[in-house]
Amino acid sequence: MQHAARSTLTLAATAVLAGLAVLVLVVTVVTAPLVDGADEPPSITDRDTLVVGVKDDQPGLSQRTGDGSFAGFDVDVATYVAGRLGVAPKDLTFRPLSSDEREKALRGGTVDMVVGTYSITPERKDKVTFAGPYYVAHQDILVRQGDRTVRNVRDLHHKKLCKVAGSNSWRRVTEERKVAATLVPAGSYADCVKALAAGRLDAVSTDDLILAGFAATGGSGVTVVNAPFSDERYGIGLPKGDLKGCRAVNRILTGMYQNGAAETLLGQWFTTSGLDMTITVPQFEGCA
Amino acid sequence: MPPKLSGLRTVAGRVRALAALVLAALAVLLTVTLVGIGDAREGLRALGHREGPMVVATSDMYLALSDMDAQVTNVLLTGGEDGWLCDPEQGCERSGERYAYDIRREDAQRAALQAALLARDDPERLRTVQSVLDGLYAYDQNVQAAMEAGRRRDGPVGALPPEGVRRYRAATDLMTRNLLPKAYNLTLDGAADVDTAYRDEHSAVRAGWFRVLGAGIALLAALASLQVYLARRFRRLLNLPLAAALAGALVLTVAGASLLATEADHMRVAKTGGFDPTLTLTRARAIGKGLDTDRARQLLDPAQADRYDQMYLEKSQSILYIKGATSLAAYYRELDRRVASVTQDGGTVDFGGFYGTRARRTDDVGALLTDYRRYQDHDRAVRGLAEGGDRPGAVRAHLDPRWAPLPHPAFRAHDQELDARISHHDFLRARSVADGDRALGPWNWLPPVAALAIAALVVAGVWPRLSEYR
Numbered sequence: 238m239q240h241a242a243r244s245t246l247t248l249a250a251t252a253v254l255a256g257l258a259v260l261v262l263v264v265t266v267v268t269a270p271l272v273d274g275a276d277e278p279p280s281i282t283d284r285d286t287l288v289v290g291v292k293d294d295q296p297g298l299s300q301r302t303g304d305g306s307f308a309g310f311d312v313d314v315a316t317y318v319a320g321r322l323g324v325a326p327k328d329l330t331f332r333p334l335s336s337d338e339r340e341k342a343l344r345g346g347t348v349d350m351v352v353g354t355y356s357i358t359p360e361r362k363d364k365v366t367f368a369g370p371y372y373v374a375h376q377d378i379l380v381r382q383g384d385r386t387v388r389n390v391r392d393l394h395h396k397k398l399c400k401v402a403g404s405n406s407w408r409r410v411t412e413e414r415k416v417a418a419t420l421v422p423a424g425s426y427a428d429c430v431k432a433l434a435a436g437r438l439d440a441v442s443t444d445d446l447i448l449a450g451f452a453a454t455g456g457s458g459v460t461v462v463n464a465p466f467s468d469e470r471y472g473i474g475l476p477k478g479d480l481k482g483c484r485a486v487n488r489i490l491t492g493m494y495q496n497g498a499a500e501t502l503l504g505q506w507f508t509t510s511g512l513d514m515t516i517t518v519p520q521f522e523g524c525a
Numbered sequence: 526m527p528p529k530l531s532g533l534r535t536v537a538g539r540v541r542a543l544a545a546l547v548l549a550a551l552a553v554l555l556t557v558t559l560v561g562i563g564d565a566r567e568g569l570r571a572l573g574h575r576e577g578p579m580v581v582a583t584s585d586m587y588l589a590l591s592d593m594d595a596q597v598t599n600v601l602l603t604g605g606e607d608g609w610l611c612d613p614e615q616g617c618e619r620s621g622e623r624y625a626y627d628i629r630r631e632d633a634q635r636a637a638l639q640a641a642l643l644a645r646d647d648p649e650r651l652r653t654v655q656s657v658l659d660g661l662y663a664y665d666q667n668v669q670a671a672m673e674a675g676r677r678r679d680g681p682v683g684a685l686p687p688e689g690v691r692r693y694r695a696a697t698d699l700m701t702r703n704l705l706p707k708a709y710n711l712t713l714d715g716a717a718d719v720d721t722a723y724r725d726e727h728s729a730v731r732a733g734w735f736r737v738l739g740a741g742i743a744l745l746a747a748l749a750s751l752q753v754y755l756a757r758r759f760r761r762l763l764n765l766p767l768a769a770a771l772a773g774a775l776v777l778t779v780a781g782a783s784l785l786a787t788e789a790d791h792m793r794v795a796k797t798g799g800f801d802p803t804l805t806l807t808r809a810r811a812i813g814k815g816l817d818t819d820r821a822r823q824l825l826d827p828a829q830a831d832r833y834d835q836m837y838l839e840k841s842q843s844i845l846y847i848k849g850a851t852s853l854a855a856y857y858r859e860l861d862r863r864v865a866s867v868t869q870d871g872g873t874v875d876f877g878g879f880y881g882t883r884a885r886r887t888d889d890v891g892a893l894l895t896d897y898r899r900y901q902d903h904d905r906a907v908r909g910l911a912e913g914g915d916r917p918g919a920v921r922a923h924l925d926p927r928w929a930p931l932p933h934p935a936f937r938a939h940d941q942e943l944d945a946r947i948s949h950h951d952f953l954r955a956r957s958v959a960d961g962d963r964a965l966g967p968w969n970w971l972p973p974v975a976a977l978a979i980a981a982l983v984v985a986g987v988w989p990r991l992s993e994y995r
Contacts, residue, residue: 257743491649492649
């Protein structure tokens, strides 16, 4: 009897240990790859459709056309990048965003990327992963064609300069550089340009691509001075942490400059503006 | 599976099955150990022998290009064109700046070669390397033309004739708008490669550690079950060969797991304590060089002063970012206050950029911040002179008071401080990789030999028992 009981016990102990060995072996081999949480965050590189946030009031960059679609350099860059990511134009949706909606829209997932004169700044980099910049714009000055009195920002002394509500561009002239221009308030840059052409103003100053977009509009009668005095690095905003997408977009942008597509697009939208454009790839910010 | 089940009913069958389980666990342990060691070796190779040093070399390209432009600017600023253009075969003495330029040009080309090797089969990157090399040639042409146009001047120091300014502008624009961004992007690409390789291999080694532990525990459990069964079944307290196998398995498991943990650690130190800071600080050093050149550009080409000042401010902000400082005056003011609060009062770091990130991670930034602040102080003094209309005085103050085309001591102190730190971190990377390699040394032959020995012991423990049933 005793022998039988001990035998059962032995068998049970052996079976438990052997079972444990098999179990641990299987668990080890199957689950080890999951240890470090190697799964990456979702990336725009895996998408079949994309929603792109853009501006809707910047001629040449991104403006709503008569049929409700969007057209401009930003829109073309977004379409090019999306195309290279494998998203055809028909699967691409553009959504207008105002400047202060951009971070929230990216975080909330209402847009997948933002291409809309979105300057890369250290504060924004905390909330957004920036690919690019796809273009480095500079603050510049817009004057009437034939006006030779304004060569650089200091020549704005005692000139009538447009001050757009909600924009900081005028501060760079009158506050940072202490140039005593006479500020004339206006509701938007479009109003500024109208007033400039009509002779009620002497100069408009903001990012050169925005100015060039106005200047390139047929019969505008205005031109860009080419006196750059700031760097605005226009980035492509992606949801924070999409490093894979960021690197992919940077590679696409490099290619866009190498194959001449960037030059073609810049020429198409801004060539008649008188602006000197950079047609080599900008220095990237680095994905973080 | 009737044969197998019926096999498990006899004692011999059970012993055989348990022995097979032991050997299977042993095979798994051997495999996962070897795979983990392979991953560690691969990770160390990427960081220490292949991509890592190549990326560091590419980041030197950015520095070398910045240096070339700095030499050119300072020579044009001080009127050293004759020494620059001199052909030593015609009995004149070529200036040291020209020699420095030629050396840095070779450095840049060598770095481009490394970048090309690193790019391997990425066509976009190879084209970028190619266009940097092409651009370098165009840059040389522009520099030559600017030097020749500058030679015929007889005015005060710093006043370059308009043609010279035009050619200089073409050269420096090519450098700052075209070549430097591309060089920078190549380093970013390389760094991303290293990041990916490191992340993959590091997590593979960590997973390997887990697997080795798991397989080791399974092996120990299997050996124990065999031991228990034999001990009870054949009334022996201890089966000696099996006990030895158990001890061997324990040692192999613990040694293998701790090796992989150590390797993961070496990799982490080489990456975060060596590679990453080396790259960041090299970038900061190159940008610092560009900073000094921006001021020289402003003195050389006052018509574009606004643009160069803006470039100077942008660069300062990327080295040490101060929120809201949108003019140089505001930057100087805030810099003094914030650096003093960190270095003297041990206050919190309320700035960003390269130095802000660094100051948050290590305490050892006092000297760096102080040198940077001194450099900016000196910059403010030079600008004061230039704005007061004393351009020759500003040019003199911009450079070393005794050795004219040499940069000012305030710049050199900051530059050398950075250089010392870069060397330190690069050494750290090399040492961690060497330590990791050394620890891996005996593990080429150790696991198979140990596994064979354990297998032999298991067989030796089981065989006599099985033969009793023959």
